[in-house]
Amino acid sequence: MSPAAVAAPGPFVHTLRALLLFGAMASGFFLLIGHHPGAIFIEIANASAGSGYAIGETLLRATPILLCALATLVPARLGLISVGAEGQLYLGAICGTGVMLAWTGPQGLLLPSVLLGGMVGGSMWAMVPALLRTAAGVNETISTLMLNYVAALAVTWLVYGPWKNPQSQGWPATVEFPGAARLANLADSRAHAGLLLALGLAALLYFLLDRTRWGLELDVLRSNPRLEHVTGRRIAPQVLLTMGIGGMLAGLAGIAEASAVQGRLQSDLSQGAGLSGFLVAWLAGNRVGRTVWMSLLIGGLLASGDGLQMNARVPSSVTLVVQGLLFVAVLGAGARWLPDRRKPRD
Amino acid sequence: MTSAEIILTGLLISALRSATPLLLALLGECLTQRVGRINLGIEGQMLVGAVAGYATVAASGNPWMGLVGGALAGAALSSVYAWLTVVAQANQFASGLAVWMLGFGLSAYFGSQFVGVRIEGFEPGAAGLTPTVVMALVLVPLTALWLYGTREGLKWRAVGESEANARAMGIVPWRIVVSGIVVGGLFSGLGGAALSIDTTRTWAEGMTAGRGLVAVGLVIVARWNPWLCLPAALLFGVAEALSFRLQAADSAVSAHLLHMLPYLASLLVFVITCVRLRHHPQGGGAPAGLRAVFER
Numbered sequence: 001m002s003p004a005a006v007a008a009p010g011p012f013v014h015t016l017r018a019l020l021l022f023g024a025m026a027s028g029f030f031l032l033i034g035h036h037p038g039a040i041f042i043e044i045a046n047a048s049a050g051s052g053y054a055i056g057e058t059l060l061r062a063t064p065i066l067l068c069a070l071a072t073l074v075p076a077r078l079g080l081i082s083v084g085a086e087g088q089l090y091l092g093a094i095c096g097t098g099v100m101l102a103w104t105g106p107q108g109l110l111l112p113s114v115l116l117g118g119m120v121g122g123s124m125w126a127m128v129p130a131l132l133r134t135a136a137g138v139n140e141t142i143s144t145l146m147l148n149y150v151a152a153l154a155v156t157w158l159v160y161g162p163w164k165n166p167q168s169q170g171w172p173a174t175v176e177f178p179g180a181a182r183l184a185n186l187a188d189s190r191a192h193a194g195l196l197l198a199l200g201l202a203a204l205l206y207f208l209l210d211r212t213r214w215g216l217e218l219d220v221l222r223s224n225p226r227l228e229h230v231t232g233r234r235i236a237p238q239v240l241l242t243m244g245i246g247g248m249l250a251g252l253a254g255i256a257e258a259s260a261v262q263g264r265l266q267s268d269l270s271q272g273a274g275l276s277g278f279l280v281a282w283l284a285g286n287r288v289g290r291t292v293w294m295s296l297l298i299g300g301l302l303a304s305g306d307g308l309q310m311n312a313r314v315p316s317s318v319t320l321v322v323q324g325l326l327f328v329a330v331l332g333a334g335a336r337w338l339p340d341r342r343k344p345r346d
Numbered sequence: 347m348t349s350a351e352i353i354l355t356g357l358l359i360s361a362l363r364s365a366t367p368l369l370l371a372l373l374g375e376c377l378t379q380r381v382g383r384i385n386l387g388i389e390g391q392m393l394v395g396a397v398a399g400y401a402t403v404a405a406s407g408n409p410w411m412g413l414v415g416g417a418l419a420g421a422a423l424s425s426v427y428a429w430l431t432v433v434a435q436a437n438q439f440a441s442g443l444a445v446w447m448l449g450f451g452l453s454a455y456f457g458s459q460f461v462g463v464r465i466e467g468f469e470p471g472a473a474g475l476t477p478t479v480v481m482a483l484v485l486v487p488l489t490a491l492w493l494y495g496t497r498e499g500l501k502w503r504a505v506g507e508s509e510a511n512a513r514a515m516g517i518v519p520w521r522i523v524v525s526g527i528v529v530g531g532l533f534s535g536l537g538g539a540a541l542s543i544d545t546t547r548t549w550a551e552g553m554t555a556g557r558g559l560v561a562v563g564l565v566i567v568a569r570w571n572p573w574l575c576l577p578a579a580l581l582f583g584v585a586e587a588l589s590f591r592l593q594a595a596d597s598a599v600s601a602h603l604l605h606m607l608p609y610l611a612s613l614l615v616f617v618i619t620c621v622r623l624r625h626h627p628q629g630g631g632a633p634a635g636l637r638a639v640f641e642r
Contacts, residue, residue: 157602317454324448
């Protein structure tokens with residue numbers, strides 16, 4: 001019997017199974033830590049979408065996750081598995097902050113220059129694994145993972161050392177971004193214009209990837225890399241291009257966090273957005289539309305941590321466990337209970 | 347003391363102590379990759395091992411119990427990865443990252459009560475070597491003996507080369523793949539526990555700082571050979587020990603930049619290995635089943 005003859009579950013069945021699995025695992029975890037699952041689920045929903053403030057916090061948290069997911073998605077369309085959004089986010093924050101610190105030009109150009117600096121910084125950092133891949137065949141998954149730690153240490157070095165604000169006493173951070181270098185807030189929430197930029201870029205990427213010849217070329221090269229030799233379309237330039245675009249998006253996430261949310265460069269500004277973004281892109285099957293929705297969902301879940309801590313007296317780290325369980329459930333929903341009968345799908 | 351003395355005195359011992367948690371994780375990941383799976387979730391397995399081990403010592407006062415607790419926690423989390431990649435046949439990289447995320451969350455949740463709690467660890471024995479260092483060093487030849495010298499080890503290698511051929515030989519591949527993953531979890535949990543109980547004697551959120559991910563790369567540097575895992579782990583250990591010593595010797599370079607050393611050194615040897623393996627006809631010792639994961 002050929003593998004194709006065994007019907008794979010349709011998308012609806014798959015989603016239903018994932019939800020059931022997630023519900024069972026999360027409920028089990030809540031019971032284990034001595035809480036009523038229903039009460040916590042309601043609290044999470046409340047704290048992520050129950051009020052104007054909650055929605056603002058959800059959008060705030062979703063912004064870097066969406067950008068990092070898009071940063072993962074573009075190289076993934078060529079078949080690359082880059083986990084480097086975290087490091088690119090840090091480098092974006094560094095370079096954008098550098099532009100702000102060194103700026104002597106007109107105030108009106110400050111914000112665009114800072115954002116551009118962030119995007120260039122993220123791209124440059126992404127060039128390291130991209131060039132290693134094209135020049136030496138180095139696996140990009142492993143190189144990006146190692147480079148993330150180097151980038152995080154670079155931020156720590158700068159905020160404890162050369163860029164430390166002498167007025168901030170013991171607190172390791174740079175000087176604050178001036179008003180002219182900050183993205184505007186949306187209404188009276190903490191969410192900022194970076195979200196609009198991210199959504200605009202998502203729409204642009206949707207067009208580029210799904211409606212142009214370039215997007216089709218990526219799909220063709222991914223599905224069969226050997227076509228490189230047949231069609232004369234070389235992969236290497238596309239590796240550099242897709243990784244560069246990815247780095248740009250993650251870099252924008254980083255500088256937006258530093259300038260609009262934290263108001264200064266300090267360590268730990270990513271809050272795991274890079275990894276969340278990677279899994280969001282993966283679970284969305286690298287489709288732009290689904291990535292937007294998944295980012296909002298995960299952003300809401302993570303944003304509910306503070307509310308949970310205050311109202312239900314549950315530590316906010318519970319949301320990290322729930323996030324992990326959600327991803328495990330979706331990946332595990334494809335389980336078929338006869339492990340020996342098939343070949344691995346990847 | 348001159349700064350050169352500060353840097354060099356007992357460097358090998360410090361390097362060994364720094365390398366121990368990584369060496370344990372490396373041996374575990376080596377076994378896992380030998381059965382044809384790349385498990386990035388090892389980072390999360392080390393974290394739950396570190397917190398479970400620390401909690402066990404805090405409760406029982408016995409560091410040996412802590413090592414057992416950590417190893418079991420690592421094995422338990424690795425069974426999630428086994429389920430995802432064997433039963434659900436999900437992508438290996440994505441499954442590993444999901445397990446990492448789950449392990450990070452679980453260890454952050456259960457570890458919050460142990461931040462700042464002090465424990466009694468092992469007393470250093472001869473030459474400042476603690477039992478975890480000796481244990482890791484002894485496991486190197488034992489792992490090699492298991493892989494190359496036993497019938498069961500041969501079966502594991504056969505499955506890593508080709509599940510289809512192994513099945514034709516009458517082996518049930520999925521049982522061996524699951525064993526390879528869970529034994530890897532046991533080792534990485536032990537490594538995490540060694541880190542929190544012995545190397546640092548403290549628990550902090552995310553304290554493994556990428557050691558598990560570095561291990562995944564260094565297994566490739568070690569060419570999937572347990573013997574070569576020792577020098578690979580020592581490279582990281584020397585780089586880390588050097589970064590602390592240069593700091594103690596008032597190096598002009600900032601401590602935070604020095605802490606990049608172990609990661610940069612690991613990346614460098616990884617790149618060199620990739621270049622050398624690139625046009626290697628047999629994949630340079632890579633289990634053939636693993637190459638399908640890398641070569642897309």
